[in-house]
Amino acid sequence: MPKTVTLYLSLGFTGICWGLTTPLTRLAVETGHQPLGLIFWQLVIIIAMSGAYILVTDRSLLSFSRNHISLFLGVTFLGTLFPDYLLYTSAAHLPAGIMAILIAMVPMFSLPFALMLGFEKPSLTRLLGASFGAGAVVLLIGPDTSLPDNTKLIYVFIALGAAALYASEGNFLTWKGSSRLTAVQILFGSSVTGLVLVTPAAIWTGEFVDLTAPWGTAEWALLGTSFFHGISYGGYFALVARAGPVFTSQVAYLVTGSGVLWSMTLLGERYSGWLWTSLALMLVGIMLIRPRKISHAL
Numbered sequence: 273m274p275k276t277v278t279l280y281l282s283l284g285f286t287g288i289c290w291g292l293t294t295p296l297t298r299l300a301v302e303t304g305h306q307p308l309g310l311i312f313w314q315l316v317i318i319i320a321m322s323g324a325y326i327l328v329t330d331r332s333l334l335s336f337s338r339n340h341i342s343l344f345l346g347v348t349f350l351g352t353l354f355p356d357y358l359l360y361t362s363a364a365h366l367p368a369g370i371m372a373i374l375i376a377m378v379p380m381f382s383l384p385f386a387l388m389l390g391f392e393k394p395s396l397t398r399l400l401g402a403s404f405g406a407g408a409v410v411l412l413i414g415p416d417t418s419l420p421d422n423t424k425l426i427y428v429f430i431a432l433g434a435a436a437l438y439a440s441e442g443n444f445l446t447w448k449g450s451s452r453l454t455a456v457q458i459l460f461g462s463s464v465t466g467l468v469l470v471t472p473a474a475i476w477t478g479e480f481v482d483l484t485a486p487w488g489t490a491e492w493a494l495l496g497t498s499f500f501h502g503i504s505y506g507g508y509f510a511l512v513a514r515a516g517p518v519f520t521s522q523v524a525y526l527v528t529g530s531g532v533l534w535s536m537t538l539l540g541e542r543y544s545g546w547l548w549t550s551l552a553l554m555l556v557g558i559m560l561i562r563p564r565k566i567s568h569a570l
Contacts, residue, residue, distance in 0.1 A: 282511060286507030291527045308477055455506050529551050
């Protein structure tokens, strides 16, 4: 299979899995669970998944050097702790479909970051692709799909802050490099780092989530969103290394499209007919951004 086709298939699978976390996140916060407690269990589950994979493939991969700490810290803060906290906070106040829409702003932040850092060259085609994505977002937040009330506007900006952090993470990985670690190793190491940092914070703030009590919809949703976060994060790291941060950031469009559809299916949310036009614009935006030449693979 051509490498370009493989990249697009990987992008699609990662986006669909990531999109599923949108309605699951909404279900997880509906009963009052707080962000730090949810992040704690999310990291625990991701560590179990990635750690088991490493143990099965090669136990020696569990050893890390001090040079990896800065990489893990960058990924932890830019890709997990800060953005996930903002997303969980805004998800408690916004419809899941709107949350999925706001994730599409990731490439809008990623492109100027990459240009400033010299990772990507100016391209009319890429700018046009980003414009199609922006147009899709405009259609989705039109009059018939707007916020429940104006008091929720602050949470839109909070969610946009998360999108900016995700965009920064992709460019950080390109700048820092993988330090000869695989995507799963980066996922495991950054998750362990994040767990060390978030555990005392969750306990001190009283946001720790006790899963020993009888499970309801929120707890099962937490398990599901953690599982699919692990899959999507691993795919995201691998794509950044192989295709660059701007191409990988287009996963946001798939996250948006699948997130809206998953929200309609699982939560019964309904939107205007403009949705289908916006989805078409998203697909055009993705196709207008080609992966850069593949220099290496994880």
